[in-house]
Amino acid sequence: MQLALFNFLSPAFGMLLQAASNGRFAVAWEKAQHPDLSKFLIIGALLFIIGVAGVLTRRNIIVIFMSIELILNAANLNFIAMSRYLQDTGNVNAVAGQIFAVFVIVVAAAEAAIGLGIVIALYRNKETIWVDEIDILKW
């Protein structure tokens, strides 16, 4: 639990630490209101790492799916952040990242539908959803 809380809070602490290092709270607050790109990227990276860790460590296939969702959303966050950043810098085609995010959401939905169907089929045949009990990929 503590570890989980740390996970949640650590980006905020990171931000605060960075801001504090500049020495001016108002500027830090301002920056918290309008965080720059690197913060989103860091959060996206953290989300990605959490997702990968979930995929690799959890045995329940449902949780693995959820972790995959995390990975996808980490990518989405990157897209959105980049889109915003490019908008700020005046790039004309900045909306492409947002469109891409929409596509990723659609793909994720479709993937979830198919994946859950596979899970049901698996369960019917194997009566388990623990991935360490499923080794038929070998064949």
Next chain:
Amino acid sequence: MYRYIWLVPLLPLAGAAINGLLGRKLRFSEKLIGGIAVGSIALAFLITVAAVYSYAFGGNAMWPQTYVTSQDGAFSFTWIPGGAVRMTQGVTGRAFIEPHGERQAQQAQRLNGEDGQPINAAGIPVGEGSVLNVEWSYQLDALSSIFMLIVTGVGLCIFVFATGYMHGDTGFYRFFAYMGLFMFSMLVLVMGSNFLMMFVGWEGVGLCSYLLIGYYFDRQEAANASRKAFITNRVGDFGFALAIFGVIATFGTTQYTNVFGQAASYPLERLGHWGLLSWIALGLFIGACGKSAQLPLHVWLPDAMAGPTPVSALIHAATMVTAGLYMVTRTNVIFQHSQTMMMVVALVGAATALFAATIGITQNDIKKVLAYSTVSQLGFMFMACGVGAFAIGIFHVMTHAFFKALMFLGAGSVIHGMHHEQDMRRMGNLRKYMPYTYLTFLAGWLAICGIIPFSGFWSKDEILWNAASTRYIPVGWIVWIVGTIAATCTAFYMTRLVAMTFWGKEKFLREQAGGEADEAHASAFDKGLTQHDAKFESAGDRPRHEPGEHVGPTGSAAHGAADHGHGVHIPHESPASMWVPLAVLAVLATVGGFVGISTAFTGGKHIGGRMNIVNFLDPIIWNPTTHNFGKEEMLDSAGKPVEGEVRARAEVLPPGTEAKEVASPYGDEGFNLAHVAESRLHSETLTEWLFIVISLLVAGIGIGLGYLFYVKDTRLPDIWAARLRPLYQASYNKYWVDEFFGWAVTRRVMDAARGVFAFDSKVVDGAVNGSAWLTRLSSRITGGTDQYFVDGVVNAVAAFVARLMSPLFRAAQTGFAQNYALVMVLGLVVAVALFFGADIARAVKSVFALIL
């Protein structure tokens, strides 16, 4: 009118196509088939008559010029376009060619060299390429006019006759299809305007001859005879083809008008001088020998009698066999350039005339006698050509076409009336039963014997006179003696034929006969096996029997009146469709000779203007003395000399010189019988009369001997046959020429074939099989090596590797999805580390620096 001559060959072709393609499918009746065939020929004949009349005698007649259908666009097309040909032959000199234009100047500079460019006698550059365009167009001149008239006119008579003769034959449509095709080919042969068209017709008539000889193809004898004819003709055709190649290589064209114009300017080749034109003439003459059955290629013609009798009449007597004469006369420019070849032609003709006439004396098959008679008469024609009297040769072709077609059709009528009996020993006194056939046959008999005023007399006498008085070759007197003896034999064997067939006792009453006669049948008859029970084959063809088959009496009921062709039967006269053509031909055989009436009767001149065949043919005969076409003065329709021709002759001949007085064109004359006689008698006319009397005398002797032997005292033939046994045997067995060819050619060819087969089966096959054996051996060795050594090594290495490595790789494949995902992530980490490791380290370092 002569613009329409292209229709003449086309009509028989159309008739043949209709009969041949539809006759069987639509089950045409005999009347329809006969109508189509005879109608097409009749129409062609009418067109021919109209065309020849308008060409020679009409208002603006073209004679003596040559008319080619391409010259006024009446009918022609390019048959073989734009072949490049290299004129390699015939260099007679060198000349500097005047260049026209820059390109020619370069060529001329290259070609002229120091000596000038090689040219032929006509002044045409040799050695350079020429363009050979062969066109399909028809030529109408004096020679082709006469041949067209003979082919269509005599052909019409024979077609009408054949509708009666072939009545009831199952192959009626086939017969007339072949006949029509033959007419087409023959007309192409004589009407073509170039050598290649002549060759097409030449091969076409050969093919039709083959088809018609083998018309009764279910009879072994007919099938063999057709093959024999075809193969023998190939020998001649080979020579002809070589001659055509020679013509193309020398003159660069095949068109007659062009070739002969060039050839006329070549130098004469004296006796023993084998120049270019001699070789071409030799090739042509070999072709003529094959087609016109001259020694030694005559063997096919007597056997060709296995075909139906109208075929024998049309093809093997009247028209096709005269194709050789047509060709020699057509190319008389080339022949007359070579004295050697003139002599060869004359001697071969004379030898053939005597040779075949002596064989004709002893043959018993009526058609065989006529066949050898044909060979003999063809020899006479070649004799005429060889001594330079080409027009007389063609004259004899014409009269011979009349009387020989007449006699063949008469023989056909006899065979028909006698129910397919051909052996003259079983005939006799047929004049009682077949009066029309007898009377018409008499005209033919008198004509071929040479009795004045029948047609054969005029032509044969002219041939002998020309042989005796020739200035072309030094051996004219030999030719004359041989020809005179042959004429005697001719009169003898024809009298024998008439006597055995139409006179004497009615032998068929005594002897039963049937089936088709052949030598086997005749020998059975001689042995006293008089009765004959030939098996009746109801295959729709004639009754027949096999050689060597047992002949003996069978039940008398089988020999009833209805039994066709067997037992005693009474001959009957043939139907009108058969004797009317006979009558027409008899009239022609009687009066046909008056178009070439002898100069002795008319005061030394060929009278009648163009109506005289010698005058008519004059424009196409080249004169080696004057180097011009035309020997006599050219006469216009009113009989007056044509102006230009007189001047041309006057330039060449010294004034006051008669054409007759000119010395031999080749210089050396040798012994000349007529001149010797003339110097004794001091009169040319008297000399000619002397020879006429001699020729009449020998004809009379021949007829008298025949009468003595076969009417007066019928024991004489046997007595004299026994007395002259070796000669009789030689003649009866045709001088063993067939046996000789069988031994010298057929056996040797078969030996060679056997040798080649042995070589093939032993050496060639041995080499092939040996190499196959070697291949198999080597493949077995390499296969073993591969199987046991290479595969073994490969398998051993592979097994070793598999043993060693498989646990490692097997362990990696756990089947758990997460393991694979872990590997992917590790891979990602590695990739990132590789690409961005330095950046990350720097970033981490800076963060730590910030924090600490």
